[in-house]
Amino acid sequence: MIQRLLILILLPLVLSAAKVDYLRWDNGMTYLSFLAKHDLPSRTLYWNLDSEDRKLTEEIYSGVRYQILRDDNATAIQQVLIPISDELQLHIYQDRKGKYVFEAIPIIYNTKIQSFTTTITSNPSSAIYDATHSKRAMSAFISGFRKSINFALHVQKDDPLVMIYDQKYRFGKPFSMPRLQLAKIRLHGKWHGVYLGADERYYDAKGHEVEGFLLVKPVKRARISSGFTKRRWHPVLHKYRAHLGMDYAAPRGTPIHAAGAGTIIEARRSPSYGNVMKIRHADGYMTLYAHQKKFRAGMRRGKRVKKDEIIGYVGTTGLSSGPHLHFGLYKHNRAINPRSVIQVTTKKLTGKKKKQFDNIVKHYDEEAEMILASNKQAERFFDFDPVCYVKHDDFGEGAERNETVRK
Numbered sequence: 001m002i003q004r005l006l007i008l009i010l011l012p013l014v015l016s017a018a019k020v021d022y023l024r025w026d027n028g029m030t031y032l033s034f035l036a037k038h039d040l041p042s043r044t045l046y047w048n049l050d051s052e053d054r055k056l057t058e059e060i061y062s063g064v065r066y067q068i069l070r071d072d073n074a075t076a077i078q079q080v081l082i083p084i085s086d087e088l089q090l091h092i093y094q095d096r097k098g099k100y101v102f103e104a105i106p107i108i109y110n111t112k113i114q115s116f117t118t119t120i121t122s123n124p125s126s127a128i129y130d131a132t133h134s135k136r137a138m139s140a141f142i143s144g145f146r147k148s149i150n151f152a153l154h155v156q157k158d159d160p161l162v163m164i165y166d167q168k169y170r171f172g173k174p175f176s177m178p179r180l181q182l183a184k185i186r187l188h189g190k191w192h193g194v195y196l197g198a199d200e201r202y203y204d205a206k207g208h209e210v211e212g213f214l215l216v217k218p219v220k221r222a223r224i225s226s227g228f229t230k231r232r233w234h235p236v237l238h239k240y241r242a243h244l245g246m247d248y249a250a251p252r253g254t255p256i257h258a259a260g261a262g263t264i265i266e267a268r269r270s271p272s273y274g275n276v277m278k279i280r281h282a283d284g285y286m287t288l289y290a291h292q293k294k295f296r297a298g299m300r301r302g303k304r305v306k307k308d309e310i311i312g313y314v315g316t317t318g319l320s321s322g323p324h325l326h327f328g329l330y331k332h333n334r335a336i337n338p339r340s341v342i343q344v345t346t347k348k349l350t351g352k353k354k355k356q357f358d359n360i361v362k363h364y365d366e367e368a369e370m371i372l373a374s375n376k377q378a379e380r381f382f383d384f385d386p387v388c389y390v391k392h393d394d395f396g397e398g399a400e401r402n403e404t405v406r407k
């Protein structure tokens with residue numbers, strides 16, 4: 001049998017008879033309350049889904065931009081698209097018989113490597129912002145040096161900097177966080193650099209890890225029973241799966257520790273994540289702890305917690321097949337792999353890894369030289385007309401159109 005493909009086409013609004021609303025997810029709105037508000041059937045769109053799909057509905061975050069597509073009369077909802085990570089979105093649509101269907105589908109994007117040099121007029125932040133018009137690129141550069149350089153003390157006018165990063169684009173607009181590859185700045189005539197290593201961690205030119213936000217393990221001596229995956233195609237179920245966190249299997253009642261210092265922003269019971277707690281940390285990070293047996297006494301919304309403080313106990317509440325902690329890590333509301341941030345003992349590269357890293361440094365330094373020599377400028381971001389993504393059954397199996405953006 002020919003595998004059923006998702007048929008996605010891009011339809012400029014002018015060609016569309018249907019009406020698309022671009023909305024922001026209200027703070028406090030749950031997926032179930034969203035369905036109720038729009039008279040969408042919760043039985044087919046939630047209760048009859050398998051547990052993995054139901055858990056995905058927990059990943060909708062407040063403030064996310066989502067779309068509702070209605071028919072010509074702007075009454076019945078034809079489709080809803082809600083991103084839950086930078087790779088996956090929930091898609092609700094009416095099939096030909098008018099029955100509503102739920103699925104998780106990929107977000108199609110492309111990635112572009114950006115690189116540029118600029119000189120400082122007052123401080124690195126404004127220099128990067130002036131060059132790129134991207135606050136996120138600015139924050140990626142600055143956070144790379146947070147622990148090592150006090151810019152306020154050392155930066156002088158006309159100091160040069162170089163940056164290489166990749167950025168995801170959707171419909172021609174940047175989305176999600178840029179991934180820093182190289183940040184270099186010359187201060188008092190000396191270059192300082194932050195380099196992306198092969199292990200997705202950051203190091204200075206000598207191979208010492210640059211400390212950013214580092215977490216402690218939320219459950220000690222636990223086995224990781226399921227790792228993080230942004231999306232994968234399940235060949236048997238014929239659908240997309242995602243696991244936006246890491247599972248730690250441990251006996252019921254095992255203490256759960258706050259992975260970092262922060263403030264509890266949610267401690268509640270949800271149908272799929274059971275007793276679930278969210279902690280907000282510095283620099284746009286958030287951690288999530290699901291399926292808890294119970295919260296530790298006094299752990300409620302608004303409470304500040306210290307790094308490694310006990311916040312609750314391992315359980316199997318919600319949709320869970322056995323006692324474990326589902327641990328999620330988010331940066332600016334996007335799920336990221338906790339593995340890249342959990343503290344490890346090795347902070348300095350040695351031996352073979354160091355040799356490999358030296359090659360990376362050499363490669364980036366050569367690129368930086370070329371960027372400086374050609375005085376390469378940053379591409380700025382432009383706004384494009386809003387366009388919408390719809391599934392269309394009439395374009396034949398296998399038809400998939402790429403994003404082409406009207407300019």
Ligand SMILES: [Zn+2]
Pocket residue numbers: 226243245246247325326327
């Ligand atoms: Zn999990």
